[in-house]
Amino acid sequence: MEITFKAINDPTRREILVFLIGGAQNAGEIAKQFSMSKPSISHHLDLLKQGNLILAEKKGQYIIYSLNRSGFELVHVWFQGFAQYFEFPKPKIRL
Amino acid sequence: MEITFKAINDPTRREILVFLIGGAQNAGEIAKQFSMSKPSISHHLDLLKQGNLILAEKKGQYIIYSLNRSGFELVHVWFQGFAQYFEFPKPKIRL
DNA sequence: TAAATATTTAAACGAATGTCTAAATATTTA
DNA sequence: TAAATATTTAGACATTCGTTTAAATATTTA
Numbered sequence: 039m040e041i042t043f044k045a046i047n048d049p050t051r052r053e054i055l056v057f058l059i060g061g062a063q064n065a066g067e068i069a070k071q072f073s074m075s076k077p078s079i080s081h082h083l084d085l086l087k088q089g090n091l092i093l094a095e096k097k098g099q100y101i102i103y104s105l106n107r108s109g110f111e112l113v114h115v116w117f118q119g120f121a122q123y124f125e126f127p128k129p130k131i132r133l
Numbered sequence: 134m135e136i137t138f139k140a141i142n143d144p145t146r147r148e149i150l151v152f153l154i155g156g157a158q159n160a161g162e163i164a165k166q167f168s169m170s171k172p173s174i175s176h177h178l179d180l181l182k183q184g185n186l187i188l189a190e191k192k193g194q195y196i197i198y199s200l201n202r203s204g205f206e207l208v209h210v211w212f213q214g215f216a217q218y219f220e221f222p223k224p225k226i227r228l
Numbered sequence: 229t230a231a232a233t234a235t236t237t238a239a240a241c242g243a244a245t246g247t248c249t250a251a252a253t254a255t256t257t258a
Numbered sequence: 259t260a261a262a263t264a265t266t267t268a269g270a271c272a273t274t275c276g277t278t279t280a281a282a283t284a285t286t287t288a
């Protein structure tokens with residue numbers, strides 16, 4: 039849990055997560071989105087992976103990254119206690 | 134947003150938040166929960182306040198801290214995008 | 229008004245973090 | 259097999275972070 043919150047703490051890593059909502063991407067494509075060296079992005083990807091927020095799958099010489107449900111679920115569960123405290127309004131329409 | 138995620142990143146601060154689910158408390162009572170100096174707790178409370186996760190209200194010589202909806206809402210909204218990504222499609226009802 | 233209580237502010241310091249460049253590893257292509 | 263491509267690992271360095279003790283501020287009580 040500690041590592042998951044830590045992973046979410048950095049703005050670049052949050053941007054990577056949002057970027058991956060659009061679909062899985064290899065490391066190079068992810069790095070292109072940022073004005074930062076590839077090793078830095080690689081390091082961020084590693085932390086996101088450690089926090090179970092992304093999955094890495096090797097495909098030839100590429101590594102494809104995608105969102106990982108389990109990290110998000112962990113944070114979601116933590117927040118549930120507060121959601122109940124505040125009684126966030128439930129959507130009236132089931133989509 | 135940056136400061137809100139930062140505030141949530143520290144384990145002591147997360148414990149303070151959980152503690153406050155039980156109800157508002159003054160700084161001294163909060164500090165009692167931790168084996169840490171009062172100035173450290175004071176600093177953590179300051180960061181939580183900056184992140185709009187808690188409210189501070191002066192009551193005589195005490196300062197009463199309570200959970201603040203707005204910080205939690207901000208994080209909640211951020212997570213909504215991912216919740217949608219992971220959610221299984223709901224069956225459509227034929228009318 | 230002086231002392232006691234509650235809390236914060238200030239200054240210092242080691243540990244953790246994010247970034248870079250250079251080098252290493254793995255895979256594909258010529 | 260050698261060169262090119264994709265990505266990571268290693269090492270260095272400045273900045274940020276969490277903690278402490280000491281001092282300051284504010285309020286209440288005797």
